Amino acid sequence: MTHPTLDFRSDTATRPTAGMRSAMAAAEVGDDVLGEDPTTNRLQERIAEILGKEAAIFAPSGTMTNLIGVRLHCGPGDEMICEAGCHILNYEQAGYAQLSGVAVRAVEGHFGVLRLHQVEGLIRPDNPHQVRTCAVCLENTHNRGGGKIQPYEDVAAICHWAHEHGLRTHLDGARLFNAAVATGIEPARWAAHFDTVSVCFSKGLGAPVGSALAGSRELIAEAVRHRKVLGGGMRQSGILAAAALYALEHNVDRLSLDHQCARQLARGIAEIEELALVSDQIDTNILFFHVPERLGTAAAFCDRLRGLGLLVLPTAPQTIRAVTHLDVDEEDADRAVEILKSACRGFTACPKD
Numbered sequence: 001m002t003h004p005t006l007d008f009r010s011d012t013a014t015r016p017t018a019g020m021r022s023a024m025a026a027a028e029v030g031d032d033v034l035g036e037d038p039t040t041n042r043l044q045e046r047i048a049e050i051l052g053k054e055a056a057i058f059a060p061s062g063t064m065t066n067l068i069g070v071r072l073h074c075g076p077g078d079e080m081i082c083e084a085g086c087h088i089l090n091y092e093q094a095g096y097a098q099l100s101g102v103a104v105r106a107v108e109g110h111f112g113v114l115r116l117h118q119v120e121g122l123i124r125p126d127n128p129h130q131v132r133t134c135a136v137c138l139e140n141t142h143n144r145g146g147g148k149i150q151p152y153e154d155v156a157a158i159c160h161w162a163h164e165h166g167l168r169t170h171l172d173g174a175r176l177f178n179a180a181v182a183t184g185i186e187p188a189r190w191a192a193h194f195d196t197v198s199v200c201f202s203k204g205l206g207a208p209v210g211s212a213l214a215g216s217r218e219l220i221a222e223a224v225r226h227r228k229v230l231g232g233g234m235r236q237s238g239i240l241a242a243a244a245l246y247a248l249e250h251n252v253d254r255l256s257l258d259h260q261c262a263r264q265l266a267r268g269i270a271e272i273e274e275l276a277l278v279s280d281q282i283d284t285n286i287l288f289f290h291v292p293e294r295l296g297t298a299a300a301f302c303d304r305l306r307g308l309g310l311l312v313l314p315t316a317p318q319t320i321r322a323v324t325h326l327d328v329d330e331e332d333a334d335r336a337v338e339i340l341k342s343a344c345r346g347f348t349a350c351p352k353d
């Protein structure tokens, strides 16, 4: 029997399940640009409630909800403080600069984790030579940090400091539900520290499309305008919102299984002599490991793995990322480890039978 290819590249790889598809097919819809899509409205109310905010909007991507979040807080000539490895800075084409004229002050965290003492003192003086410091953006969990959870006390301290100094705060919570499930700290408690919070439905929650931005009624009313000019006004978006509602109902608690699966994968990788985990403390569903140069570059090693039925993502010349999600289980993690072992042995055994 030939096994299907295992896709550990990203938690965006999930396909909608039969239950999710039937919820989508049954969705009641209307024109959301006119505010008349009942399912989208229901999703927006539900996610606002979960995040403890007055309002929320549904948007096609996390890139868009982050862009809107930053735009609500900063304009041309303003600066936001963020972590150097964050998604907003590294994987969103600097949309804040291209489209909003915003500058960034990047601070390197430890596996993406920022501490208060690192940002204190970074607020620029009110002086026409300088940009104006307007916001702090945090990412939780931190993607490039290896799914690292920002410690709750540090988040609270940084946001408290920001607000005391008149700065706004935005959370890139693409994987906030992973942080919530792993810590037992409710999403609303994390979100309480931020003026705006972006969450993704298309990552670990398993929906095909979509993100939401939550905040005060006033900010979200403004966000609706930004979403429209960015081309994110959708019509019968209830079809997509139904998937997100289904995901919130069925796929949040089970994120703990993804975390368990990631730890299992990490334990397997730790036992492979040639490979080295970047961190052996796996907080959630993402891990990174190094391949030595004698096994080739990460890209070449990933090509070899692909031939053996395993997809993982090269992220640096000798670094590879693996992510667990709804469509892989512990048996798949075991098989991934076997494939990694045989790739290291140089094709001496082919695990595809």
Ligand SMILES: *Cc1c(COP(=O)(O)O)cnc(C)c1O
Pocket (backbone or CB within 6 Å): 060, 061, 062, 063, 064, 066, 087, 088, 139, 141, 142, 143, 172, 174, 175, 200, 202, 203, 211
């Ligand atoms: C995936 C992701 C986003 C949003 O990505 P889209 O593909 O635009 O939805 C934002 N932040 C982080 C940390 C992410 O991992």
